[in-house]
Amino acid sequence: xxxxxxxxxxxxxxxxxxxxxxxxxxxxxxxxxxxxxxxxxxxxxxxxxxxxxxxxxxxxxxxxxxxxxxxxxxxxxxxxxxxxxxxxxxxxxxxxxxxxxxxxxxxxxxxxxxxxxxxxxxxxxxxxxxxxxxxxxxxxxxxxxxxxxxxxxxxxxxxxxxxxxxxxxxxxxxxxxxxxxxxxxxxxxxxxxxxxxxxxxxxxxxxxxxxxxxxxxxxxxxxxxxxxxxxxxxxxxxxxxxxxxxxxxxxxxxxxxxxxxxxxxxxxxxxxxxxxxxxxxxxxxxxxxxxxxxxxxxxxxxxxxxxxxxxxxxxxxxxxxxxxxxxxxxxxxxxxxxxxxxxxxxxxxxxxxxxxxxxxxxxxxxxxxxxxxxxxxxxxxxxxxxxxxxxxxxxxxxxxxxxxxxxxxxxxxxxxxxxxxxxxxxxxxxxxxxxxxxxxxxxxxxxxxxxxxxxxxxxxxxxxxxx
Numbered sequence: 001x002x003x004x005x006x007x008x009x010x011x012x013x014x015x016x017x018x019x020x021x022x023x024x025x026x027x028x029x030x031x032x033x034x035x036x037x038x039x040x041x042x043x044x045x046x047x048x049x050x051x052x053x054x055x056x057x058x059x060x061x062x063x064x065x066x067x068x069x070x071x072x073x074x075x076x077x078x079x080x081x082x083x084x085x086x087x088x089x090x091x092x093x094x095x096x097x098x099x100x101x102x103x104x105x106x107x108x109x110x111x112x113x114x115x116x117x118x119x120x121x122x123x124x125x126x127x128x129x130x131x132x133x134x135x136x137x138x139x140x141x142x143x144x145x146x147x148x149x150x151x152x153x154x155x156x157x158x159x160x161x162x163x164x165x166x167x168x169x170x171x172x173x174x175x176x177x178x179x180x181x182x183x184x185x186x187x188x189x190x191x192x193x194x195x196x197x198x199x200x201x202x203x204x205x206x207x208x209x210x211x212x213x214x215x216x217x218x219x220x221x222x223x224x225x226x227x228x229x230x231x232x233x234x235x236x237x238x239x240x241x242x243x244x245x246x247x248x249x250x251x252x253x254x255x256x257x258x259x260x261x262x263x264x265x266x267x268x269x270x271x272x273x274x275x276x277x278x279x280x281x282x283x284x285x286x287x288x289x290x291x292x293x294x295x296x297x298x299x300x301x302x303x304x305x306x307x308x309x310x311x312x313x314x315x316x317x318x319x320x321x322x323x324x325x326x327x328x329x330x331x332x333x334x335x336x337x338x339x340x341x342x343x344x345x346x347x348x349x350x351x352x353x354x355x356x357x358x359x360x361x362x363x364x365x366x367x368x369x370x371x372x373x374x375x376x377x378x379x380x381x382x383x384x385x386x387x388x389x390x391x392x393x394x395x396x397x398x399x400x401x402x403x404x405x406x407x408x409x410x411x412x413x414x415x416x417x418x419x420x421x422x423x424x425x426x427x428x429x430x431x432x433x434x435x436x437x438x439x440x441x442x443x444x445x446x447x448x449x450x451x452x453x454x455x456x457x458x459x460x461x462x463x464x465x466x467x
Contacts, residue, residue: 029131032127260298403436
């Protein structure tokens with residue numbers, strides 16, 4: 001790709017090119033106004049030359065600022081260098097106010113002079129009209145680049161040159177009044193120039209100070225809040241803080257998600273929210289954090305499982321009942337079989353206290369400690385004769401109950417702890433979960449009675465499409 005194409009599409013290159021063009025234009029206008037002002041003796045025109053000279057200094061500062069602002073973050077500037085542009089704009093504000101005071105002082109002094117000779121010939125007016133055209137063109141160009149790249153420094157330049165249009169027009173009016181016989185017209189025009197310089201400085205300073213003081217971009221706050229709330233999985237926007245640094249919008253937000261969600265799902269919700277923000281505001285850099293929130297529809301079992309999961313404790317066979325107005329909870333918890341009972345008892349007590357904190361101190365809680373099964377067993381397929389015996393027994397016991405049918409995909413593996421048996425079967429799709437579980441449990445009990453060396457037997461119940 002050519003350098004020309006790259007410059008047209010690179011925001012940093014566009015800002016630098018706009019700043020350099022502005023420097024050249026400001027320097028040319030300053031020289032022309034100064035020569036015309038000295039030749040004519042017009043204080044208003046000399047003031048305009050001073051205004052343009054300030055613009056030259058400001059645009060040079062802008063050029064340096066936009067180049068510095070594009071530097072990446074480093075060890076000393078974790079958020080990058082975007083605020084260099086705001087600092088440059090603040091310095092430009094000071095230049096504008098200083099120039100306004102000087103011009104106003106000189107205009108007041110000239111108002112006290114009895115006679116002032118001003119030679120306002122057509123070359124003077126030609127310089128001013130040419131200045132207006134140049135300021136109009138570059139103010140529009142700089143404003144477009146500033147809006148596209150979110151550059152505070154270029155926006156400051158655009159504001160300067162827009163105000164130059166008005167001040168140049170005032171100089172023309174003052175010189176015209178002088179030629180018509182109103183001797184103080186030039187000095188009054190200079191005062192008008194000073195006023196417009198001060199107004200431009202105030203507008204620029206207000207925006208720049210807001211950026212430097214990390215004022216939130218109010219127009220973006222409701223937009224980002226709406227994006228976050230619209231992200232699937234986000235229950236609430238707990239907090240949102242934004243600030244600007246040059247073209248970037250930075251900040252952090254805390255979003256509420258259901259506390260029963262696994263960590264992977266919560267992480268995906270954050271990624272989805274960030275992607276949605278970037279689609280709407282490409283310059284945004286929002287750090288998202290999640291806060292788990294208890295939902296009103298959480299069941300007692302879900303809340304107990306969540307408390308245990310936070311402590312990485314496996315619990316099962318949870319029984320929750322109300323005795324009068326009191327909640328009674330019983331559960332089994334699995335711990336390492338080689339752990340000392342003293343340590344296991346302490347873990348059980350800690351879990352019980354955590355459950356009390358979840359439901360209230362008045363609850364009744366009992367825990368039963370069981371040794372956890374080994375995490376990884378070495379196994380091998382059972383002998384073919386054993387495989388057939390188990391498959392036949394499963395089919396026989398399933399047929400006896402009448403609710404389980406079509407036993408298939410039977411697998412029996414031998415381990416050091418005993419047999420591990422897995423199988424698939426079919427049940428009526430209208431059968432309830434409770435009834436299905438009871439029917440499969442009945443088969444399991446019958447199998448354990450017939451094969452005492454079974455360590456684990458698991459039946460996967462499928463839907464019987466022909467029922």
